[in-house]
Amino acid sequence: MADGLSVFLVEDEALIRMMMADMVQELGHHVVAEADNVRDASAFAMTAHYDLAILDINLMGVYVDPVADLIERRGKPFLFATGYGPELLPSLLRRRPILRKPIAMDQLKTMIDSMFPKSSATIPS
Template sequence: MTFATSPARRSILIVEDEAMIAMMLEEFLETLGHQVRGVAATLTEARDRVRDGGFDLAILDCHLDGEEVWPIAEMLDRADIPFILSSGGAMDEVPAPFAGRPMLAKPYTIGTISDILAASGEK
């Protein structure tokens, strides 16, 4: 099966605490023609990456090693950087300001990633 690469290449920050999932997501994104600008596995790493910038979209795992990712979502929102939420569990506890954000359910497939990137609009 082949997937069309996006006409606009995006630079993407991955915030994911499970190394194998982060590596798979990075491979899918690169296959789709995007560039991964960094991977953060903790809230501290994610804060540093967001402060450093250099990306135009983030994919955020909602739960990082027992901590919720909402402070990072707030930073991205203030910086006007779009983001996609990700979770392997139920997401009925998304804070109201982020409830309308695109949601990527685990386990990922390259097709679902392609679709959510297309639906989130080209920037």
């Protein structure tokens, strides 16, 4: 994918969301939608055009699993970026990839490359 992936980013902490958006862009992809709560994320999950969703597990005290379920119903790939472990997720979502915060650029690149082998972009030096 010469133009990179379209990414839907769900994170309630504004600074972390901005940092992750910057990393996504540095890897050659672009953020097409952002949300910081389950209500907005649910709307974007069903209507936005994206290749990959990156979801925080806990959004202001509300778990993101309803959003993950909507994304899964659309057949879109997603991963979790969280300080929590998979034990907080419903069992059907525990098999999804999880990046542990704090997230490093190389970890994000490795995860995206494993999910989209043809989208590889180089990390700027």
